[in-house]
Amino acid sequence: MTEEEIINAEDLDYNFRYEISEKVGAKSLLKCIQCGVCSSGCTVTEYVDLQPHRVVASCLLGLKDRVLSSNAIWTCSLCHRCTERCPKGVDYSFILALLRNLAVKEGNCPEEYRGTIQTIYDNGYVVPYTGGLATNIDRRRDRFGLPKIVPPDLKEIDIIMNETGIGNLIKKASENKESDK
Amino acid sequence: MEYALYLGCTIPLKLPHFEYAFREISNYLGLTFKEMEGASCCPDPVATQSVSIDTWLTLAARNLCLGEKLGLDILTICSGCFETLKTAKVLLSEDKAAFDRVNTVLKKIGYEYKGTSNVYHFAELFSQEEYLEKIKKILMNPLDDLNVAVHYGCHLIRPSKILQFDHPERPETIDKIIKALGAKTVAFAGKLECCGFCARLQEEIGFKLVEDKMTELKELEEEVDVMVGVCPACVGQYDRKQRLLSRKTGKELDIPVLYVPELMAIAFGVEKDKLGLTNRSVKPNKLLEKLNI
Incomplete structure (x- = not known):
């Protein structure tokens, strides 16, 4: 038996369900019947503090803080088996991505994920492609007779990231130098 | 057929031997490509989507625009790229508000996303009857007597309502390709299990x-000669972690893991020394001996 815990109704955020379900692709949240198929097929089910069906139940109940601070939303490997098997068409893996977005907006972005965004911002790729690293990569490609890499215009990546609201997650080159000192 | 070739970043920058094998077999199969110069990371369906769905869709749409400008459908060679680009295409066709949001941002960099290019993974293409017939005709070294474990990986087949690729619980596209090469594909319980690469915060x-998967393969009655996959993340994950596990646990986990185009290239008679087959943790020496090449 798990320990009983009493939560006051006034502490629940009833609008949380609609914050999620207003997004196309996440409307399906409201259809959950708590059958648990998602959790029984979940790749990481034994590693999470809240199993998928309980994350959904918590969203529906309005336990916003608990959901957004759970390890469950970050442990998922996005294998999409939950979404695939749900008999009611609940798109759990998309809802989970939304929950991650909300957690990031509240300032909780795991450094591994922020680092990936930074690498894309700096290189246009998830693999660093500057200076000596780029020379080595080009040399290896030459050995296989492969065409030259033509990287994206980083100004365009910068504009897209800033315009879509994640500019605050990125350290500009000048700041990087500062933190290296 | 001509396609806009979307390479992504992991394969061209870290695994050029995969790209080489892919280009070689495409040549044999009569495919031609226009390069998508200036394409960025797809961007990756885990970190970028998790941080901001809008950023993810907009960067993906920018890449799709490059295919549209070439007037061609887009061919991907990595499951992550396939998932991102195909999902963006499907979501943007279903969600008018997102379509408008994406285009408002793209306008600022002089792009317009229309939705005119389709997105394919090569596994979808090569498993079509027409290509299977071609493959059988090209074969120089039929892979008779080879037992192959096929790993589909998550981001190739699920969610099926979006990727519209293969049966999500009983996929057969890659098996068809491997069988066309003359090899046998083994049945095993964990065939559709995730490789775990994307559970990034907990490496355990x-x-x-x-x-679990490699132990099951080692315990099968028939000896598995090679595992194959179509995603650089899955292939790298099984390759590297097998070695680390062998060292840690003393278990002999030593099944070589190849990218499907590499096995195709071997069967097509591409010179083995050009393929970079030893560029991995588990060397495929036994496999090459068995194939006598």
Whole structure:
């Protein structure tokens, strides 16, 4: 038996369900019947503090803080088996991505994920492609007779990231130098 | 057929031997490409989507625009790229508000996303009857007597309502390709299990998943000669973690893991020394001996 815990109704955020379900692709949240198929097929089910069906139940109940601070939303490997098997068409893996977005907006972005965004911002790729690293990569490609890499215009990546609201997650080159000192 | 070739970043920058094998077999199969110069990371369906769905869709749409400008459908060679680009295409066709939002941002960099290019993974193409017939005709070294374990990986087949690729629980596209090469594909319980690469914050999950699958393969009655996959993340995960697990646990986990185009290239008679087959943790020496090449 798990320990009983009493939560006051006034502490629940009833609008949380609609914050999620207003997004196309996440409307399906409201259809959950708590059958648990998602959790029984979940790749990481034994590693999470809240199993998928309980994350959904918590969203529906309005336990916003608990959901957004759970390890469950970050442990998922996005294998999409939950979404695939749900008999009611609940798109759990998309809802989970939304929950991650909300957690990031509240300032909780795991450094591994922020680092990936930074690498894309700096290189246009998830693999660093500057200076000596780029020379080595080009040399290896030459050995296989492969065409030259033509990287994206980083100004365009910068504009897209800033315009879509994640500019605050990125350290500009000048700041990087500062933190290296 | 001509396609806009979308390489992504992991393969061209870290695994050029995969790209080489892919280009070689495409040549044999009569495919031609226009390069998508200036394409960025797809962007990756885990970190970028998790941080901001809008950023993810907009960067993906920018890449799709490059295919549209070439007037061609887009061919991907990595499951992550396939998932991102195909999902963006499907979501943007279903969600007018997102379509408008994406285009408002793209306008600022002089792009317009229309939705005119389709997105394919090569596994979808090569498993079509027409290509299977071609493959059988090209074969120089039929892979008779070879037992192959096929790993589909998550981001190739699920969610099926979006990727519209293969049966999500009983996929057969890659098996068809491998069988066309003359090899046998083995049946095993963990065939559709995730490789765990994308459970990035807890590495023990990946170790457990790799150990479970590889142990099952080692215990099968028929000896598995090679595992194949179509995603650089999955292939790298099984390759590297097998070695690490062998060292840690003393278990002999030593099944070589190849990218499907590499096995195709071997069967097509591409010179083995050009393929970079030893560029991995588990060397495929036994496999090459068995094939006598």
